[in-house]
Amino acid sequence: MPILEVEHISKAFGRTEVLTDISFSLEQGQVLSLIGSSGSGKTTLLRCLNFLEQPDNGVIRVNGETLFDAQDPATQKVAEIRKKRLHFGLVFQSFNLFPQYTARENVMLAKKLLVQEQPDFKARKKEIFREIEAEADELLRQMGLSDRRDNYPHQLSGGQCQRVAIARALALKPDILCFDEPTSALDPELTGEVLKVIKGLAVQNTTMIIVTHEMAFARDVSSQVIFMDEGQILEQGRPDQVFNHPREERTKQFLSRFTEG
């Protein structure tokens, strides 16, 4: 069974249709790259998966459980959306780290709030917090940021901020980790360190959906590539297929801009 099934998602802002009949599925441990020009709906699709936007139509299923169905208001209750979101993690283009917290606190904050809802929280508070701290330190170590854990975001480079943001998303152990142009706000020099971290996650079979303009990276890391144009999926397949043997004229045209020069 696929870990994620998206069926017939549509979304319009006013009269502008941003997503039209989007369907795809993703297996556990796969990496899906979404490519396409700006305004093609990639980011909106990620935001729909993370419940930051509500699709007008369609169904989203994770591990067979229907998280969202536009036809079924029971799946749209605000209180439950908060829990459903936790199936997904989202790394933003502009990091959105919390500036008043250190790297380590950024990674721990949401988890520390979440465990307060556990029935055994009061009795085991110290123990639970110690576990969370150990996990955060381990995540920051994986991101190569052990010596930066007590720094505030403004004391970190863009690449370091984005790695903290990745650790923060991973701390909640999402089923599917989404990236919204994770390197677009970075200097070319800093892009590499973030891409390396994401590649490392792919090697560990983290299920990921990545919106990116880094074509070489997408070809390298993905098990599946979707090319979007004007809110529709124009082409999808294995990276070799989409990048080397695109069927659609529009895909060829889009990719040619990245291979020239």
Place this chain on the structure above:
Amino acid sequence: MELFLEQLPIVLRALNTGFLQTLKLFFVTLIGAIPLGLIIAFGSMSRFKPLSYLVKMIVTIIRGTPLMIQLLIVYFFPGLVLDNPIWGSGESGRFLAASVAFIINYACYFSEIYRGGIQSVPIGQQEAGLVLGMTKNQIFFRVTLLQMIKRIIPPMSNEIITLVKDTSLSRIISLQEIIWAGQSFMRGSQGISGAIWPLFFTAIYYLIFNGILTVLLGRLEKKLNYFR
């Protein structure tokens, strides 16, 4: 000169007593207006349009009319128009009326500062909180609030310093604050009359107190410089 030195202790004692009332009004206004301003700010940002329009209208009226008139209305309206003098006639009644007028007035000004502060925190902060499974309350108190406080300290400092001086307006309803105390020596009090210099002396009290406030607020601003 000899006469001045003789009168000085009497005047200072009276001014001290008056300034205590000034301080009381200042602190009571802050304690009331800081939280009330937040409620008004949320009201004016409410997605329930009738509420937001109503709150915005009240804020416009309060900010568009002189505080002195508001003081007079709050103090005299219940007795003269409603025939129900809820404030009583003593100093404590005047203080209560002045507090109500000041709290409402300053809460409206604060609410606009808060609104600006809340709206200046990037929407991405809220979205980051949401995707991490935080509740709206958690996002406000753990993420937005401190960033907002950092941004509003400079404009709030301005308003707070203005408030210190604005308390003198309560003289209009004869609250016995420091201006009233200074003026009493013009009319004649404790054997001193026709003296205008005690009134000039009150300025020193305001200046010293505002100096202390400026230092404290500056420190608070510095304290929040640890993040950007």
